Amino acid sequence: MKKLILPAFVILMGAGAAFATKATTSKRAIVDAYRIDAVSGQCIDAEQKCSTTFGETCLWSADNATPLHQLSETMCGEELFKSN
Template sequence: MKKFILPVAVILMGAGAAFATKVTTSNRAIVAGYRIDSVNGQCIKENQCSTIPGETCLWSADNATPLHQLSETMCGEELFKLAN
């Protein structure tokens, strides 16, 4: 009986870990980040960000300007840094 329980436990733990990894990676929504140009008010594409809440995604040139998701008419919701 002991010889049967250990392999089954290992297989179940492996399957659980694989499922947990799949859930967390599929939960990431990667989108293009846009900054608002202060001169003309246009949305300018910069780099990749995430829609999953966390630390604010910033423009790499000044590390202070938050990046936004582009909607049909404007730079809308603020985006977040990609999780590693």
């Protein structure tokens, strides 16, 4: 029984350290941001970069009110966030 406790403890510590390292080294994606034109409804390049990592909404620098989106295949897709 004692022979099993030490190896099990070492394995659990290693697994915990691996998960902790992965959580702190997650990479955020910085992507081109697009805005939805109010008149045409088209996706227009906002000429800004934003993050896909959840946080404060990334806003268009021209008016500081228009939320920016990631371009998907045919439309403005997911909302983007400020890259800190």
